[in-house]
Structures are given as C-alpha cells and as structure tokens.
Amino acid sequence: MFYSPNNVTSLHRNLFIITVFVLFAILGIRLYQLQIVEYNRYADISEANRIRVISKEAPRGIIYDRNGQIIVGNKSQYNVNLIPFEVGENDSIYHLLSGILNLSETVIRQRVKRNWRGRFLPVKIAEDIDFRTLTELEERRLELPGVMYSLEAIRSFPSQARLSHVLGYLREIDQKDLNIIKDYGYRSGDLVGWKGVEREYENILRGKRGYEYVQVNVFGQEVGKVHDERSVKAQFGNDLYLTVDLGLQVYIEQLLDGKKGAVVVMDAETGEILAMVSKPDYSPALFSGIVKSSVWNDLLNNPDRPLYNRVTQGTYPPGSVFKIVAAMTSLEEDIQDPNATVRCRGVYKLGRRDFKCWKLSGHGRMNLHDAIVNSCNVYFYSLIRKIDLNLWAEYARKFRFGELTRIDLYGESEGVVPDESFLDEKYGDGGWSEGNKLNLVIG
Structure with a gap:
C-alpha cells in the first residue's frame, strides 16, 4: 500500500486530535471525581487546613463552706495538644516533642491513640507545662505544625482544711464510663468527679465545653478569629455550698493529726454535718489534674490506707x-x-x-x-x-x-x-x- 505525503500528514493530525481528546477526557473525568464525587472529602481537608476548632474547657463550679468561704476553687494551667491530621506520622515532630516535654515518643503516641477523637480535633498529650516549656514550644512553632498549647482550669485548694474524704477527687474518665455517658458531652481525657461531693454533684459542678473557630496559616499559626455560627461559649459549672464549717473542720483535723480515727460533728436539730474527718488522709491537691501513676500507687499501697473513708466505709460497734x-x-x-x-x-x-x-x-x-x-x-x-x-x-x-x-x-x-x-x-x-x-x- 502506498501513502501520499498528504495522507501521512492527515493521519498524524488525527492521532494528535485523538490524543488531545483522550487527555482532556481523562482530565475532565478526574475533575468530575474531585469536584463532584470526592468534593466533601477534600472540602473538609481544605477547611481543616484553614480553619481550626479550639475547644474551650469550662471551669467547674466553686465549692464553699456554710459561711461562704472557698474550699475548692480553680486555677489555670497550660496543656499541650496536637492535631493528628497535621502531625501524621512525622517522626521528627514526635522526636522534637519528646525532648521538649521530657516524655518518650512511645508515651506521646500512646496518649494520641488513647485520646483520639478525630483527625482534625486536638488531642491532649501533656498538661500543666511550665513557662520554660511553653517558651520553647512557641520558639519552635514552625518546626511543630499541628502542635499547640491551650489554657485550662484545674482545681485549687486555698483552704487550710483538707476535707479530702468529703471532697473526693477528679479522675480521668475511663473507656467503660465514657461509653455510658459520652452522649452527655464527655470525651476521652476529661476529668470527672470520682469520689466525694465531686462525684455526687458532678452534674451540678461540671460546666459545658465551648468551641471557637480560628483561621490558621500554612504553619498552623493562628491569624484571626472566624465568626462561625457553630461557635459556642463555655458555660461555668454551678457553685456548691456545703454544711461544713471550715474553722471547726480545721480544728478537728489538727486534733487527729498523726492518729487513726474518725470524727463527725452534726447539728442535732437539723442533722447537718458541720465537720467530718477521717485520718489518715491525703492532700486533695494531688488530684488537681491528672494524677501521676506513681502518686496513685503510693496511695493505694500505703498500709495506713489514706484513701479509706473511716466515716462512711468503716463499720464499727455503735457503743452504748x-x-x-x-x-x-x-x-x-x-x-x-x-x-x-x-x-x-x-x-x-x-x-x-x-x-x-x-x-x-x-x-x-x-x-x-x-x-x-x-x-x-x-x-x-x-x-x-x-x-x-x-x-x-x-x-x-x-x-x-x-x-x-x-x-x-x-x-x-x-x-x-x-x-x-x-x-x-x-x-x-x-x-x-x-x-x-x-x-x-x-x-
């Protein structure tokens, strides 16, 4: 078969047109896939790169004695959080965080896994960091995309009285209880009342978490607020007044110092408890935040059983x-x-x-x-x-x-x-x- 030059040119032109058509068809299909089929997915990723949700923890209510003196208040501490999507499996970030926070990379990864709530939601990996750590995090922010610090209220105890068995303590919620009460706004890593009035009046003392939306740049730095209808202000917990008289409580605690025993002082007419002391006891300040495992083990293994409330848990002959x-x-x-x-x-x-x-x-x-x-x-x-x-x-x-x-x-x-x-x-x-x-x- 013989081809003339004109035929060859026509064939090349047709092949070129077909090739261009196929390429544009592939591009069109891909654009359709990106913009229509996978729109929601990439829109979320794009939004997450530009908009960050900041959780605003609500302080718990203040606990007062019968005369209005503060027994338990709140103070602020700085915590460190990271965004799983932004950090990913970047080993260099984990290594750098390990040195700054004085935590092993394994521990940090375990905390991320334990407190995971979603790829774009902050996960707490350290709490109550000091000013030196805060400064170093700020200085090295460009090397730590997806890592941030936040301010959170924790319990403070300005009173001289311990009242440890009356007040109880807060503890990080475990998975078993989280499965039961997660519909009430709890999430992994939250502190909940575990003993004493902190537990009994958890639904009163606990505040409601708020959310704020901020705009960030490519380095994860906040560059402005976003007026989003989904933003919610944090609501403080309600205050609680006890029947306890702090002055009397301190006096009896001092009388029993170094001894084992229990004392209850009641108003005979009303039945109100004016003082309740169980010794040995513990400092409630140990539980102001997430308690260290070493401290917890010391309390559990103490032969004097300071966690044991001799008033309400002990059973004794009633006497005359x-x-x-x-x-x-x-x-x-x-x-x-x-x-x-x-x-x-x-x-x-x-x-x-x-x-x-x-x-x-x-x-x-x-x-x-x-x-x-x-x-x-x-x-x-x-x-x-x-x-x-x-x-x-x-x-x-x-x-x-x-x-x-x-x-x-x-x-x-x-x-x-x-x-x-x-x-x-x-x-x-x-x-x-x-x-x-x-x-x-x-x-």
Whole structure:
C-alpha cells in the first residue's frame, strides 16, 4: 500500500486530535471525581487546613463552706495538644516533642491513640507545662505544625482544711464510663468527679465545653478569629455550698493529726454535718489534674490506707447507743417494769464469766431511767437476758441500724444488725451463748 505525503500528514493530525481528546477526557473525568464525587472529602481537608476548632474547657463550679468561704476553687494551667491530621506520622515532630516535654515518643503516641477523637480535633498529650516549656514550644512553632498549647482550669485548694474524704477527687474518665455517658458531652481525657461531693454533684459542678473557630496559616499559626455560627461559649459549672464549717473542720483535723480515727460533728436539730474527718488522709491537691501513676500507687499501697473513708466505709460497734434499743424493746413489749431496779456492783456474773460495768465501783440500785442516765452496763446485761435476740434485732432495724444513711457521699457501707441467723452463720449452730447477747447490748 502506498501513502501520499498528504495522507501521512492527515493521519498524524488525527492521532494528535485523538490524543488531545483522550487527555482532556481523562482530565475532565478526574475533575468530575474531585469536584463532584470526592468534593466533601477534600472540602473538609481544605477547611481543616484553614480553619481550626479550639475547644474551650469550662471551669467547674466553686465549692464553699456554710459561711461562704472557698474550699475548692480553680486555677489555670497550660496543656499541650496536637492535631493528628497535621502531625501524621512525622517522626521528627514526635522526636522534637519528646525532648521538649521530657516524655518518650512511645508515651506521646500512646496518649494520641488513647485520646483520639478525630483527625482534625486536638488531642491532649501533656498538661500543666511550665513557662520554660511553653517558651520553647512557641520558639519552635514552625518546626511543630499541628502542635499547640491551650489554657485550662484545674482545681485549687486555698483552704487550710483538707476535707479530702468529703471532697473526693477528679479522675480521668475511663473507656467503660465514657461509653455510658459520652452522649452527655464527655470525651476521652476529661476529668470527672470520682469520689466525694465531686462525684455526687458532678452534674451540678461540671460546666459545658465551648468551641471557637480560628483561621490558621500554612504553619498552623493562628491569624484571626472566624465568626462561625457553630461557635459556642463555655458555660461555668454551678457553685456548691456545703454544711461544713471550715474553722471547726480545721480544728478537728489538727486534733487527729498523726492518729487513726474518725470524727463527725452534726447539728442535732437539723442533722447537718458541720465537720467530718477521717485520718489518715491525703492532700486533695494531688488530684488537681491528672494524677501521676506513681502518686496513685503510693496511695493505694500505703498500709495506713489514706484513701479509706473511716466515716462512711468503716463499720464499727455503735457503743452504748444499743442500750437505747434494748430499753425501747422492753418498754414497747412490756418486758420489764421501768421502775424495777437492778443492783450494780460493777460486775455481772454469767456462769464463770464476769461482765464488767464501766464504773468498777458500781452504780448501786438502778431503774430504767437511772440506767440510761448513767449508761449502766449491769442493768442492761440483766435486761437483755429477758429479751429474745430476734426481737431486739427487729427493734434495732426500726432505729435504721443496718441500713445506709443515704448521705450524699459515694461508697457508703451499711452495718450489720446481729440476730440469731447471723450468729449461727458466724459461730455455727449452737456455737454462741447468752454471753454474746451481753456483749451486743452494750455495743
């Protein structure tokens, strides 16, 4: 076959036209894919490169005593956050942060993974940084795209009183609880009330997080505010007033300093708690932010158990209060004439055992009224022998022994009212005697 020069030129021209058409077709398809099919994805990326969402943490409410003195307030601290999308897997950024924050790269990466909330949302990797660290971060900002610092309110304790078991403490929310309450605005890394009134009144003390939108440049530096309808102002938590009197609390804490024990002072007319002390205790300032694992382990492993609230968690014999239960049982069930007397010689004999009165010289003859006034053990030893143990236990429960007080402090333990089944379980059937009843009646 023979081709003329004109035919060859025409063929080349057609091939060129077809090639150009194909290239433009590919370009058109790609533009369609970018602008139509994947528009939302790239729009989000573009927006994230230009607009940054700044989380504004809301301070918790202030806790006051009954006289308006501040027990727990707030103070500011600087935290370090990073944007996962901007940092990516840039090893140089992690290495530089490790040196500045004095944290291993592994720890930083673990915190990013643990507190991850999305590619474009800040993740807290360090808190309460000092001024030197803050300055170095600012000086090296161009080397740390996607890394920022933020101001956050944490708990402060200006009072001389510790009140550690009353106040409780804050703790970083764990994944189990986060799954339950995440719909209420909580997120990974948040501090929540974990014990004491901080826990009991979490929904009152906790504020509502705000959000601010700012414009940033290619280096991640803030260059201006963005007026976005999605911006929300942070709302402070509500304040809380306790019935505690700080002056009285401090006085009792000083009395128990270096000792083990518990003291509660109540207003007998209203039931208000004016002071509550459990010793040993701990400084609530240890929990002002995220507590270090070393501090937490020291508290947990301390043989004196400073985290244990001896007031609400301890169960103790109630003492002579149980005599009132026996007296009421006798009066209600007409077991013994209240005017009948029992001679107290300082000891009560049961078989070969001696059960002593607190007054070893004895009280002399006592009726029910005298026995209550003088808290005479011997009178009530005699009385309890006439009372069926299960009947006495029934009246003890009418006094609400063996029940929770429903005090607004988490983790309260309920006591035990011993009846026949309790003693049978403890000592075995027939393993207990009248002597056990005598010990019970004096508490």
